[in-house]
Amino acid sequence: MKARFELVIVGAGFAGLYMLHRARQLGLGACVFEAGSGVGGTWYWNRYPGARCDVESMEYSYQFDEALQQEWRWSERFATQPEILRYANHVADRFDLRKDIRFETRVIAATYDDGRWAVRTDKGDEVSAQFLVMATGCLSSTNRPDIKGIDTFAGPIFHTGEWPHEEPDFTGKRVGVIGTGSSAIQSIPLIAQQARQLVVYQRTANYTVPARNAPLDPEFVARIKADYPAFRARNSLQINAFGSNMPRSSIPARELGPAERRAALEARWEYGGLFFLGAFGDLLLDQAANDEAAEFVREKIRGVVKDREVARLLSPGQIIGCKRLCVDSGYYATFNRPNVRLVDISASGIDEITPQGMRVNGSSHELDALVFATGFDAMTGTLLRIDIRGRGGKTLQDAWRAGPRTYLGLSVAGFPNLFLITGPGSPSVLTNMIVSIEQHVNWIAECIAHLRSRGRGTIEALPSAQEAWVEHVNAVAGRTLYTQCSSWYLGANIPGKSRVFMPLLGFPAYVERCNEVAAKGYEGFQTS
Ligand code: FAD
Ligand code: NAP
Secondary structure, eight states, X not given: OEEEEEEEXXXXXXXXXXXXXXXXXXXXXXXXXXXXXXXXXXXXXXXXTTOBOSXXXXXXXXXXXXXXXXXXOOOBSSOBHHHHHHHHHHHHHHTTOGGGEEOSOOEEEEEEETTEEEEEETXXXXXXXXXXXXXXXXXXXXXXXXXXXXXXXXXXXXXXXXXXXXXXXXXXXXXXXXXXXXHHHHHHHHHHHHBSEEEEEESSOOOEEEOOOOBOOHHHHHHHHHTHHHHHHHHHTSTTSOOTTSOOOXXXXXXXXXXXXXXXXXXXXXXXXXXXXXXXXXXXXXHHHHHHHHXXXXXXXXXXXXXXXXXXXXXXXXXXTTSOOEEESSHHHHTTXXXXXXXXXXXXXXXXXXXXXEEETTEEEEOSEEEEOOOBOTTTHHHHTSEEEOGGGOBHHHHTTTSOOOBTTTBOTTOTTEEESSOTTSSGGGSOHHHHHHHHHHHHHHHHHHHHHTTOOOEEEOHHHHHHHHHHHHHHHHTSSGGGSOOGGGTTTSTTOOOOOOSOSOHHHHHHHHHHHHHTTSTTEEXX
16 A cells, blocks of 8 residues: 555554544644554454453443443453453444554564655555654563574464463463463463363562453443543542552551551452552552562462472562562462472573473473463664664654654654654553553644644654753653562563663553643644
């Protein structure tokens, strides 16, 4: 295809779908390119057993359309991947979005020249657009570690983030799972029920709290739906843009007695989900507060896992919440099953993959299938895989060589009319991401409307505003415990990636700043 658009959107996950809807409302000619064969992004790709959201269903959904949020019915407290994917498809149909989406088409390059972006795809499309919106996702490029011998393995290799559409059958099989992050922790209990033998290869033990998932109570749903906008507004005031039903405590741990601290942790453990991190106001700020919560979880592990050595190996030592907290259904109890084995690879990793399985710590393990639950090149990986060239031919790879630099996580100096949705430097992955996505899409749509109303064609972040923003993001992170472990938030899971804390903590303050920038005529940007 050769065509001219006002807007090209890359990605048809929740961000791309809503951006297209808003573009249409503005009367912009827009086209979406999507690498997958369907909509839904994360929920299209991550079809592994047990995949579900860990932000409650009543919140993990769009709020832009009252009729949509009233009519959709979630069945469980935490929706499953198939249900979320059905929802994404429903949205695409309801707003007739598919006709402007080109599926199975990957954008490979985008070059800015003289006020327009020239966009190229792997299908040979060459289109031109005034504005380019990257709705490419924060967790959309899988991390496949280059383990010696990987190509020699005789059986199938799966990655949780690129799970086949036809569900693999592990019945009677010996399966190895590499990784113990959220994807592994969700899938391991289910794979263990099917496989003859499951071997879990753990490099770093992770904290996980019970989901306490259950069917949604119709009365609870009715209460929320009676005034959904007010519920959404309360959630937007939370630091992570979710959870107003169980808000973060404002009381620091040191102001509570030992029994009160214990009671706070127990209450959150019983409630289930990510709310555990809100037990104390300073849980992610103060080492002692964090230590107490971490020890509480370790005690719970010892209470569930019968084998003392396995319990010890499953007990994490790092700061809790520093790597993203996981939420599970029966993870620790799975290690009591006779067909499940935990292998500690913290000392020297995996020696090699062989045709028959794996060599680890000098011994051989025979396996029929391998599951890589090894995560993503998060936040920057997908963007940097596209050859994006801004003013003067400067590449994004060059601009971000020392780590991503953005203004508001929305825009990059030197790359006019390019917008990032939930880009590095915005609250993104530290929030309910659908809330962050809607806030970004709304801001971008209003920005484009503003430019058009003033007869302006371009907008670009000023380098000085960008520098100040990068400093602000670092300063906020530096006041927390988030920077204290080797997480993907810091890029530490990818060999050679620069170590920069990429998301910004604090949704309400961020929204205020974005609104202020707009109200001041797009302060920190130059327009022409
Ligand atoms: P994505 O859903 O990642 O969509 C991006 C799309 O862009 C993809 O379909 C991709 O194929 C496409 N794309 C990328 N590059 C190109 C290219 N070059 N050309 C064409 N197309 C391209 N967040 C929460 O808030 N709560 C949760 O409970 C939660 N659970 C999660 C569970 C899993 C397993 C994972 C991986 C993430 C989870 N997230 C969660 C984060 C989740 O990514 C976001 O909530 C949200 O779905 C992101 O939507 P998006 O549209 O921004 O990106
Ligand atoms: P992840 O959190 O990055 O976990 C990857 C796991 O693989 C880690 O245990 C890591 O160990 C291990 N690993 C990576 N490379 C390895 C190697 N070379 N050898 C051995 N082990 C290796 O990835 P994820 O589990 O896919 O989750 C990513 C994010 O997606 C989550 O943090 C969350 O934001 C989102 N997600 C959410 C849910 C949900 O509950 N809603 C579910 C899945 C994913 P180290 O820790 O030692 O690096």
